Amino acid sequence: MKRVLSLIWLSCVIIIGASSCKKEVRPLNTNVNAVTTLSAPANAATLTIKTGTPAVTFKWDPATAEDGGLIIYQVAFDKAGGDFSAPVYKILADGGGVQTQATVPQDSLNKIASLAGIASSSTGTLKWTVVSSKSTNLQTGKSSNTIQVTRPAGFAVPPTTLYLTGTATEAGASDLSKAIPFKRTSSGVFEIYTSLQPGSYQFSDKAGSGGTLYFLDANGVIQQGSGSTTVAAAKTTYRMRLDFNVATSNTVEIQSLGLWMSAYNMEIGQLAYLGNGTWENPKLPVTFYQFSWGRDERYKFVLHTSSGLEYYGSTNVNNVAPAGQAASYFYLLPVTNAQWDNTYKFDPSIDTKNAKVDVYFNTSQSSYTHTATVVN
Known part of the structure; x- marks a missing residue:
């Protein structure tokens, strides 16, 4: 009997304890009001977009939440005749969305204007408002402003490959x-x-x-x-x-490509175009120049174009011998016409022999490059 009474008492303690630990659960209050006042840019403001110049700051008066809690803001952009039911772009307010302003870079505005159908080098109208939210409750602003936007030439979103x-x-x-x-x-x-x-x-x-x-x-x-x-x-x-x-292009004719030796201060041979941005001379006679201190093997390349001569050589002003060097040793970069600077050095085995020289102005490697090897 005592055992039964003990069990009854223990059950009551557990029930009372569970009841006393039970917290009051109240529903989440997501009520939030819409933003009513937009302060900057002023309605019908004009903006000539210049990418890389200071950003544009959008400002508005705060909305209110019924429980006084945190409100998240987004600036919504739409076409001139849009109603923000499907805005072309939204951007979060500063401070992770909690501030009553949004700092928008001009290159971003250029992209937004493009999405709104405003062509490059053209002027059109963007509408903007502010969306306030708590949890899943979103309130589109009760007012909207317009901006007359003039886009620069070019593409707001350029291709990444071509x-x-x-x-x-x-x-x-x-x-x-x-x-x-x-x-x-x-x-x-x-x-x-x-x-x-x-x-x-x-x-x-x-x-x-x-x-x-x-x-x-x-x-x-x-x-x-x-x-x-x-x-x-x-x-x-x-x-x-x-x-x-x-949105600009520049096309020049490539007339020839020559190999230029420093000691001779002249081109010692030409390379023929093979296709796919590749030039080659399969058998170029090479003789190093004899100075009192030794034989000189330095060279670079001269590109003859319809706009003039262009020199291509090494990133190193004073170079070392090619043996054991990384592939980057042979990379081709625009350089000056200085007689001795930014040159490569032939391998000693090429002296008084023929060299097979290939130049690659294409995407076969990460950088433009060339090879020079001895042939019979």
Whole structure:
């Protein structure tokens, strides 16, 4: 009987204890009001976007929450006729979303304007408002402002890869997977050494179907679309540079490529263009110059273009012998025409022999490069 009473007593203690530990649960209050006042930029303000210049600060008066809790803000952008039901872009307020302002870089505004359908080098209208939120409760602002935006030339979102295709190109137009890749030299900037023949060409950001297409208009300005550029002249080698940041292009004719020896202060031979940005001389006679202190083996390259001479050599002003050096020893970089500076050195075995010299202005390696080896 005592055992039964003990069990009953213990059960009561457990029930009472559980009841006393039970916390009061209240529903989360997500009620938040919409922002009503936008303070900057002023309504109908004008802005000429210049990327790299100081950011634009968007400001508004705070919303209120029923429980006084934390509110998260986002600035929403839309087209001139939009109602923010599907804004083209949203950006979180400063401080992780809790401040009543958002600092927006001008390059970001350029992208937003592009998404809103405002073309480069054009003026259009952007609408903006502020969305306040608590948990899943979002409130779109009760007011909105407009900005008259003038975009710079160029593409707000430039491609990250670029390919050359078309009937005028070395790869032809029948197979896009064989399109010739450009070398990306910096963000939005591309370069290619190639030959063009009578026909037409265009660019794509993919080596295959489904890519975004671009072409050059009559003024050499980069345009997006399925147009093409016509080539009427006979087959010629060119260097083509495209800068999507400002939508400009520069094409120069490559007339020849010579190997220049410092001691002779002249070119000792020419390389022939083979295709795919590659030049070669399979049998270039090389004789080092005899000084009183020894024989001199220094050299670099001279590119003859329609815009003048360009010299390519080593990153090192004073170089060492090539034996045992890393691949970067042979990288080609733009250098000055200084007689002795930024030169390479031939391997001693090449002296009074023939050298096979190849230059690669293409994407086969991370940097433009060359080889020089002794042949019979």
